[in-house]
Amino acid sequence: MKVVSSYGVKIKKQNIPIRHTLYIYRQAVGYLIRVCEESWEELSRIVNPQKRFNAAEHLVHSTKKNRARYDFDQKFPKMPSYLRRSAIQHALGSVSSYETRLELWKQKKLDGKPKLVYENHAMPVFYRDVMYKEAENHEDMAFLKLYDGHDWKWFSVNLLHTDMEYLRKNWSGVKSSAPTLEKRHHKYFLRFSYTEEVSLSKKEVNEQIICSVDLGINTDAVCTIMRSDGTVLGRKFINFPSEKDQMYSVLGRISRFQREHGSGQVQSRWNYARRLNIELSRKVASAITTYAQNNHADVIVFEYLKMKGKVTGKKRQKLRLWRKRDIQKLCEHQAHRTGMRVSRVCAWNTSRLAYDGTGEVVRDSKNHSLCTFTTGKRYHCDLSAAYNIGARYFIRERLKPLSATVRSSLEAKVPSVKRRTSCVYADLLLLSAELGSMQAA
Template sequence: MKIMVSREVRIVDAFKAFIDTIAIYQNAVSFLIDVVNEHYVNVCGLPSQKAMTFIERLVHSTSTREAFYPSFDIRFHKLPSYLRRSAIFDALSAITLYRKNLAEWEVSDKLRKKPFLKRKRNVMPAFYRDNMFILDEENGVYRAKLKLFSDGDWKWHVFNLSQADVRNIQKDFSLEEVKCPVLKKHGHRFTLSFVFETEAELPKKGNKEYSICAVDIGINNAAVCSIMKEDGTVTARRFIAFTGEEDRFNRILNERKKAHSLSKCRTHRLNRFLKNHNENLARLTSSAIAEFASSEGAYVIVMENLNGKGKVKCSKKERLHLWRKRDIISRVEALAHRKGMRFSTVWAAGTSKYAFDGSGQVKRDKDNHSQCTFSNGKRYNTDLSASYNIGARFFIRETLKACPETEASEAKAKVPGLSARATCTLSTYISLLAVRASA
């Protein structure tokens, strides 16, 4: 299985050298968006390379061919060919997504707002190797040579790179494989994002016993992980929490709430801080989950499927937590494949609502939702119980999938909890194993 891995290297100097190049590139993309939209019928069915060639012939003149839009060469004089092609690919992607959203809106009930074409886009240029980018190494120190626009012409500029970032990349990849870095902006600093291709072999289950890592992403805890065997035995547990990061996140959230209550001022700065803290928490949590699952030898990481939630009408805090959960799930999937583990999701409804021992619905504490009371009076951690149910639902699905249809129907008749996915718990899975053993 081929996996694409992205790594960023910070540029440590010359923060203002990219401003003119970025402005020219974004203006070129805006120009090309109108061209692609006008000729979309001609390029919609073509492969990406042929579509790029078709658009390039419309805007770029040669000694033997006059462009259909000569104003492009006049406006973007001496624009490097590879930068022009990168802009065409960005314009093609933008129009393809816009046309797809527009087609879906046309066949829908049209209650949502009609999609609109955004021409001003915050896209960053890609620097193709040898033509726009050269990586130099001297005495173990790496520098990047980039072709940028300055003083009315396109010239080569040398930039110092963060050697710590370079060393981190060299632990896993060879810098000789670098092809086309993309410029990215973080605040007032710039980074080069490199993409590497790596091979990962996912394990095959076979006939031997295997264990899974069931993960519940909570609010009080960043995540709760349980290692579960095929017979329902839980062999290891891990509570993952980043208290300091959560405190900083909640402090900024309260500052934003207070700012809105005092005046109708805009909170772009606080919103940016919240977004960055949310991404950092997602990155830390996903790494901790993947490390724990790998150390315990898990065959697959199982999480809740939260992709179908849609647009949530709730408080800002709840929306941020939902976005973080989705980000964690996508990051864990990528890390699991890189570490040679499989990834799966299960039905999310009811995992925390029902007790793992089959006693029914739980009653959460008002002041601490991570603790709950079962119907039989037992006190337990809500997220830990949910992780048991997540693992059980995975095994229930795999067990019923491997059974003949008649045997699966008989099992559902003898175990009523199997009829609805939202009520499946660890107790349901234990009952299913007992029914199969007695058959």
């Protein structure tokens, strides 16, 4: 399996014409989009992507054997060939997407007539050796070929030392792709991509160790290390209270500012709160993956969380800030890099039902993380849910390869496993006991 990772290296402020380069590149892409739109009837007949690209290039670039139909070379003189080809590829993709969406709109399969946008936000790729060179003597310096308003010249750029140290420490020996220019928060970055070949765990389900994760709002995550027979090997509560306190303090300042001055000049404060929330999700994902890796887990199991409709109630702001999907995506990427798999189970009733099979729980009104079972037992609600999540994974995976006859026999002995949305940890223990007795017989 191929895993692609990327990292943005900040370009330190200095007198280099990045804005001129970005402007001329986007102007070129916009010009080429108009060319492709005018010639689309001709280009669309060419099915082969490479031949279509060659035909588009012949329309705008003159050679000894070809005379261009459009004056692209005069409008954008001396543009590097790799950058021109990148712009042509971007323009072809934009027009092809527009034509496809327009056809769907004509067939009434798409709402709203699509619009072809010429004022694009394309970012140039600095191909190695011809657009980008690494400095040999200075580790934190590189050379970029940029447009200074008159000609394309080589300029030395200083890269942030901490970013380069990170790449040298974690990605030395791995070949990176050509860097792409990126703009974030009015600052410029060079984004490097790395492709790794990894082999994911192929252990049988009976030999697997999983890390079941319940993502929460009060407690960031609760992890449980579990075997296929229901043996719990470890538990961990992951929480970052200081980071959340900082974010909620910022939200409080935003609320006070809006009451006093309105919401006209508050966007920068919201952006800061958003960045704090993104950093929190990264820390949670890293802590989950590290804990699973330290306990030699083969699979990380999450709930399939999909919230629809308008969020209302007392905790609506916390629910809106809950980056559950981002945490799962980050964990999936980090887990695949280390050979672990990621799986998801149905989220219905994982927190509502007690892990010991005694029925529904009652949440504590003062401490929402705690709950009371029907037997009077008080327990951590998220930990109970983590047990149920792991149990549902093993129930599904252990029943899946069995024949219909054997599965029916087991479901008759353990009726609760028929309905996956009501399975709990106690059902896994009963199923394991029945499977063990069948194997012994």
